Amino acid sequence: xxxxxxxxxxxxxxxxxxxxxxxxxxxxxxxxxxxxxxxxxxxxxxxxxxxxxxxxxxxxxxxxxxxxxxxxxxxxxxxxxxxxxxxxxxxxxxxxxxxxxxxxxxxxxxxxxxxxxxxxxxxxxxxxxxxxxxxxxxxxxxxxxxxxxxxxxxxxxxxxxxxxxxxxxxxxxxxxxxxxxxxxxxxxxxxxxxxxxxxxxxxxxxxxxxxxxxxxxxxxxxxxxxxxxxxxxxxxxxxxxxxxxxxxxxxxxxxxxxxxxxxxxxxxxxxxxxxxxxxxxxxxxxxxxxxxxxxxxxxxxxxxxxxxxxxxxxxxxxxxxxxxxxxxxxxxxxxxxxx
Amino acid sequence: xxxxxxxxxxxxxxxxxxxxxxxxxxxxxxxxxxxxxxxxxxxxxxxxxxxxxxxxxxxxxxxxxxxxxxxxxxxxxxxxxxxxxxxxxxxxxxxxxxxxxxxxxxxxxxxxxxxxxxxxxxxxxxxxxxxxxxxxxxxxxxxxxxxxxxxxxxxxxxxxxxxxxxxxxxxxxxxxxxxxxxxxxxxxxxxxxxxxxxxxxxxxxxxxxxxxxxxxxxxxxxxxxxxxxxxxxxxxxxxxxxxxxxxxx
Numbered sequence: 067x068x069x070x071x072x073x074x075x076x077x078x079x080x081x082x083x084x085x086x087x088x089x090x091x092x093x094x095x096x097x098x099x100x101x102x103x104x105x106x107x108x109x110x111x112x113x114x115x116x117x118x119x120x121x122x123x124x125x126x127x128x129x130x131x132x133x134x135x136x137x138x139x140x141x142x143x144x145x146x147x148x149x150x151x152x153x154x155x156x157x158x159x160x161x162x163x164x165x166x167x168x169x170x171x172x173x174x175x176x177x178x179x180x181x182x183x184x185x186x187x188x189x190x191x192x193x194x195x196x197x198x199x200x201x202x203x204x205x206x207x208x209x210x211x212x213x214x215x216x217x218x219x220x221x222x223x224x225x226x227x228x229x230x231x232x233x234x235x236x237x238x239x240x241x242x243x244x245x246x247x248x249x250x251x252x253x254x255x256x257x258x259x260x261x262x263x264x265x266x267x268x269x270x271x272x273x274x275x276x277x278x279x280x281x282x283x284x285x286x287x288x289x290x291x292x293x294x295x296x297x298x299x300x301x302x303x304x305x306x307x308x309x310x311x312x313x314x315x316x317x318x319x320x321x322x323x324x325x326x327x328x329x330x331x332x333x334x335x336x337x338x339x340x341x342x343x344x345x346x347x348x349x350x351x352x353x354x355x356x357x358x359x360x361x362x363x364x365x366x367x368x369x370x371x372x373x374x375x376x377x378x379x380x381x382x383x384x385x386x387x388x389x390x391x392x393x394x395x396x397x398x399x400x401x402x403x404x405x
Numbered sequence: 406x407x408x409x410x411x412x413x414x415x416x417x418x419x420x421x422x423x424x425x426x427x428x429x430x431x432x433x434x435x436x437x438x439x440x441x442x443x444x445x446x447x448x449x450x451x452x453x454x455x456x457x458x459x460x461x462x463x464x465x466x467x468x469x470x471x472x473x474x475x476x477x478x479x480x481x482x483x484x485x486x487x488x489x490x491x492x493x494x495x496x497x498x499x500x501x502x503x504x505x506x507x508x509x510x511x512x513x514x515x516x517x518x519x520x521x522x523x524x525x526x527x528x529x530x531x532x533x534x535x536x537x538x539x540x541x542x543x544x545x546x547x548x549x550x551x552x553x554x555x556x557x558x559x560x561x562x563x564x565x566x567x568x569x570x571x572x573x574x575x576x577x578x579x580x581x582x583x584x585x586x587x588x589x590x591x592x593x594x595x596x597x598x599x600x601x602x603x604x605x606x607x608x609x610x611x612x613x614x615x616x617x618x619x620x621x622x623x624x625x626x627x628x629x630x631x632x633x634x635x636x637x638x639x640x641x642x643x644x645x646x647x648x649x650x651x652x653x654x
Contacts, residue, residue, distance in 0.1 A: 274522040275511045278504055285497035292479070292495045293509030352499035 097346050098358050105365045112372035125375050132254055138367035139256035140165070140315040141337055142360055146267045147308030148342045149359045153271075154304040155284035155351030156204060156211035160196065161312045162334035163222035168193050168316030170226060170326035172242070173235050182241035189317040190310055196222070197309020201302040219335070226328045235326040246321025256318045263311070268356050280304060284351025333384060340391035341366045348398050366390065407434040409471070410575055410607050411456065416465035418451050418631075425451040426462070427631045433576065438598065438608045440622035440639070442615060444651055447628040449611050453578050456609075457489040458482035469575075486575030492584055494565040498554035502544070505553050506533045506568050536570045537563070539604070540597050559590030563597060577601060577608045583617060595621050615644050627651055 116125040124130055144161050151158045168189040176185025196218065203214040237243055248255040271277040282290040283297045290297050315334075320326050345362030347354030370383045411433040418426040426448045433439050441449050454460045456467070458476040467474050469485050476482050482489070496505050503526075512528045513519035530549050537544040542563045553561060562582055569577060579598065583591045598621050601608055612618050618625055619639055627635035627650045635650040 273524070275513070275524050276522050278500070278508070278511065278524070281500055281504075282497045282508055285499040286495070288493070289495040289497045289508070294480070295509055352497065 098355060098361070101344075101346060101358055101361050101365075105361050105368070108365060108372075109368055112368060112375075116372060116375045119376050125372065128252070130371065130375070132252065132257070134364070134367045134371045135257045135260075136254040137371070138363050139254070139260040140319055141334070141341055141367070142260045142363045143256075143263055143318070144312045144315040144334070144338045145342050145345075145359045145363050146263055146356065147304075147311035148338050149345070149347050149354050149356055150267070150271070150280060150304045151211075151308045152339075152342060152347045152349065153284045153351060153354040154280050154301055155287070156301060156304065157215065157339070157349070158200065158305065158308045158312075159212065159215040159335050159339075160200060160218035160222055161308065161338055162331045162336070163219045163226065164193060164196055164309060164312040165316040165319060165331035165334050166226045166326075166328055167196070167222045167229075168313035169320035169323075169330060170230050170235055170328065172313075172317045173237050173320050173326035174229075176237065176239040176242045177235075180239060182239050182245065185239060185242050186245070186317055189320075190313045193309040193311075193313020193316070194306050195309070197306040198302070200309065201305035204305065205298045205301050230326065230328045232328055234323075234328070237320060237324050237326070242317075243321050243324050246318045246323070256322075259314070259318070263314070264356060264360060271356060276300070276303070281352055284353075286352070333387070336384075336391065337366065337387050340387050340394065343394040343398060344390055348402070349395060350398075350402065362394075407437070409433065410435050410469065412468040412471075413452070413456065414466045414468075416452065416455060416462045416467075418448075418455065418460060418463050424631050426455075429465070429628070429631070429633055431626060431633070433607050433609060435607055436602050436605050437624065438602055438610055438622045440618035440625040441609055441611045441628065442613075442618055442625060442647065442651065443628035446630070447651075448631040449628055450580070451631075452628070453489065453580065453609060453611060456482070456576075457487055457578055487578065488569040488574035488576070489578040490562075490565045490569065490580065490582065492581045494561055494585075496553045496561060496565060496568075499552060501550050501552055502556075502564055503529050503533045503549045505564055506536070507571060508568070510571050532571070533567070536567045539600070540567055540570070541593075541600060542567070542597075557590060558586030559593055562586055562590075562594050566597060566601070573604070574606060577606050578611070579608060580611050581613070582610070583612065583614065591617065615647055619644060 113123070113125050117123055144165065148158065148161060171192045172185045172189030175188030176182055179185065200215055200218055203209050204211045244255065246256060250258055271280065279290065279295050279300050282293070282295055283300045287297055316331070319330055323330060341362040342354070342359050343349060343362070344365060345355070345358030345360070347359060366387065369386055373382055373386070374380055409432050411431070413429065413431040416426050416429040416431070417424070429448065429452060431452065441452070443449050451460060455462050456476065458479040458481050461477065467476060474485060476485065497508065500508070507529050512525040512532070514523045514525045533549055534544050540563055542560070553564060556564070582598065583594050586594060595617060598608060598610060610618060610622055622639050625637050625639055625642065625647060626633060627637070627647060629651060635647065637647065
């Protein structure tokens with residue numbers, strides 16, 4: 067074998083032409099560290115502010131911290147699918163309505179079958195079906211994902227009201243209620259589910275060939291195709307995953323509310339997308355990390371909780387979500403321009 | 406004696422009323438670098454796109470290793486051992502060097518891990534390091550993990566070439582490989598192309614820069630208005646003669 071080092075005039079490229087030393091810590095890891103530090107900063111500020119305003123440390127109480135985790139768990143679960151779909155270069159705006167739809171569907175199915183398992187599987191199947199339809203519209207009918215899922219959002223909104231007659235549907239299966247309200251020791255069950263989902267998704271996105279292909283599809287369609295990757299298949303799967311994670315969030319929400327509610331999860335998609343982008347996932351595809359996503363979700367959860375604890379009108383939460391979304395996209399675009 | 410690996414005979418191609426190629430004959434021999442030159446619209450890109458399966462010739466025959474072949478699409482070309490590096494390199498900026506090198510050809514883990522689609526990072530890193538070493542690119546661990554978007558034009562070109570070496574091609578087509586890199590890095594790329602020859606790879610080097618063609622090629626084929634107007638051994642011709650052939654037709 068010819069080595070570079072034993073030739074007269076080898077084609078030498080130093081690892082870094084600028085003379086800087088790149089390490090494993092640079093790049094995505096560095097950005098995530100920055101976000102984590104921002105989260106810690108916000109956490110400390112809210113802790114101190116709430117102490118000053120309320121005169122107690124209720125924000126830091128274990129009940130409140132678990133409450134933040136519980137409240138964030140549904141956003142976090144849906145954000146897994148959202149991260150995958152954004153990384154693949156698409157977007158899914160139907161998440162929020164799908165949460166309502168699958169919540170109602172799972173309550174219906176559970177009530178009819180008198181089984182939590184059947185209700186859960188039924189809800190997940192509805193989510194997968196909607197994801198499949200979204201994937202078909204985007205991949206085969208070549209409709210832009212923003213428009214396709216916006217249309218689906220409207221379709222689901224209509225269907226939710228038609229199916230439920232605009233009324234809440236009470237849950238009659240107590241085991242399903244436990245999915246949203248149960249505890250394992252001191253830890254709420256949805257938090258454990260979230261942890262499990264993130265472990266699995268982290269592994270899929272960072273350790274499997276499929277994960278590489280999701281990044282490649284979003285990063286450069288052309289390069290992915292020329293490398294022999296079936297990008298349509300990848301896009302299809304990400305839409306299905308997005309549907310299933312939204313459905314899981316919907317089933318848990320139905321369990322928490324002890325009913326299927328047509329008005330639940332209003333604006334949920336905005337919250338999920340804002341948290342995902344805040345976590346460093348790029349709107350233009352190819353970039354994103356689940357660690358960033360979970361930090362983004364928790365950051366928004368902590369801020370929402372802080373507003374409530376500090377007796378600020380909870381509707382400000384929507385204002386904050388909107389501002390975060392705009393600011394996160396702004397910084398994403400600035401970062402793109404720099405690279 | 407020269408052993409032809411590619412023989413294209415009487416290749417013609419029309420686009421509407423435009424005759425892009427007219428009965429072109431082209432030969433590439435074992436371990437040879439052929440410079441393909443000509444003005445814009447001379448037919449260079451059309452000829453290599455026919456060889457790489459992007460276009461199909463209207464008429465003519467292609468032989469690979471003396472076997473008549475039909476190159477219906479890029480996938481068929483790759484199966485025949487023909488790899489093409491286009492100007493845009495087809496790299497995914499957001500992925501690391503290793504992941505780009507192996508994109509679409511990842512090594513799976515042994516056993517159950519492989520069934521679940523897990524890739525073998527260590528084996529891919531070792532292989533990447535080995536290939537880049539052969540190409541004269543010093544690649545430490547940090548470099549292998551580096552996102553391609555952080556690399557220089559020359560390094561990206563080296564990665565694009567290295568990518569084709571995962572399954573070493575018989576025939577490598579390089580379309581303007583120095584067009585998007587700095588002047589400082591161009592000699593490195595030319596050295597790298599010459600090194601491929603020592604590894605038994607036959608290359609077609611397309612460039613507008615005759616000086617570079619004369620540095621790397623053994624032979625130069627000149628196209629003008631869809632026809633071959635010259636086929637010269639580099640050692641027996643001059644820059645001026647080639648320019649004359651390009652412009653006189």
